[in-house]
Amino acid sequence: MRVLEIRSVAGTVTVQDAGRPGFLAQGLSRGGAADPVALAEGAALLRQPAGSAAIELMSGALTAGVGQPTRIALTGAPMRATLTEGGETRPLAWHASHLLPAGAELSLKPGPEGGFGYLHLGGGIATPPVMGSRSAHLAGGVGGPLRAGDRLPLGVDKGGEVDLLLDPLPRFGGGRLRAVESLQTRLYGAEQIERLQRTPFRRDSHGNRMGVRLDLGGAEPFAAEGGLSIVSEIVQPGDIQVTGDGTPFVLMSECQTTGGYPRIATILPCDLPIVAQAAPGAELTIRLVDRETALQALRDAARALADLPRRLRPRVRDAGQIADLLAYNLVGGVVDAARPDHIEHPLHEDPP
């Protein structure tokens, strides 16, 4: 069996697929890739099933190699990717597929904006599924981060083209988040809901696979009528909890399943990758939409994912190509891999 050999690893680097839905009643959130769009883009680039497991790097770094030529794809937040073979190192374009030759070393280092980067492998990662998924669920104690020396089995790859490029679906650099009302939205009153929608939030440096805090940037905190004494309810990814200090906190794929903080709104699942990929300091705004608009947004997002395979184009090996320039520029970047901008500590809000 082909394996991917992990030679060195830093930060939170895990195997992720679409996660394990269906265990809400048992206290386990779905988990899975923080940026499911990146998962779909990788699958499209390698022309393989969307559920294939990949490696997610949360501002992490990785070096790895293979014993047999292996197709790879790089998606999500751009990282500094290089390939070293026979003493020669060359940059690899992001949002692209490549052939990783036997004996070569692939190196991924944090890009300028942080976020979640993904390494996909031809045939997918074929570790034994646990409860129907290969995803590590760090908060829930399923699996764990990758370590140097790990050998990840790969599935059968029927082969296919490499050197394909894909313009990523727009979700980087922050932006507008569409949301629907949640159970406690009305406890905030019209003035606060209006203010919620015109406050330019900044993505706080506190964020991980469980949740992301939004920085108020000096704006007035939010407060529900009746204070904080609401009974604990089931919460889900996308819910915006308002914590004790009046700050919105967006629950992400690996969140807890119950919460006692009021929820001011729920971000649409199709807009959560924007939160995941926003760099600390990036501006995020919230826009409440009605149900019909929300459903149309979900339909559009599903169509965009289904369309990915049609958007592939061959990468011309030309130094003038934008994708290559991006890769070259990143090589000269000044990101310090030892100080990833994601703070890695438990971000459980409202523990029992």
Added chain:
Amino acid sequence: MSDPAAFPRIAPSGVDGLVVSFADRFDDAANRAALALRAEIDAEGWPELVETASSLVSTVLRFDPLGTHLEAVEERLARHLEGRDWSDAALPEGRRLLTIPAGFDPDVAPQIDEAAEAAGLPDRQAAIDSICTAELRVLTIGFAPGQPYIGQLPEAWDLPRQRSLTPRVPVGALGLAIRQMVLFAVETQTGWRHVGQTAIRLFQPEAPDPFVLRPGDALRFEPVSAARLAALTDDPMGGAGIGAA
């Protein structure tokens, strides 16, 4: 229930969920109603749902928002709720009784004495007796995988959560606040007082049935010595016995 006229109340949760609330604060009857409603819907197997769950006083239904109309689920739900006295719901059938050994010596349960005093009980033994003779059940499972909220303890135990969080309690710890206990499935920080310690592992991802407890299960804690508890740590079930409730 809080205001009987206002409940049960149906409200959307996100784009893919409906929540039926039976109260707006914890209430034993509302919890029974939430458990019963979920059990009934699961038994009927509504094809439009992808998942159901219950929390302390509510039931959540999840569906595929693009494949199913919210209004259709809402209507079926309203029909199901109609004309029933939910304040009198019976607990689901097939519940089990788990008897779980627990240590209460201060070296494994550092806040038992403090909690006994706060509850106005004469001494540690009175606190242990009160906890171990109470008729308890799994009110809901949540926050972390397999982790139960357990209740309800006698009124004396209506203790507020601590202002400052205990930085870390071990897996299997029993935390107590607001007449409830949490039996921790993961190592965590908490505002609940650490009053007991068990050796049970409530979430075993590699096991054929990864979750030991089910919502509604009856629970009894059996006091054991610290030495006996230490001997049980090799058993993922922590010496727990399972029978019919």
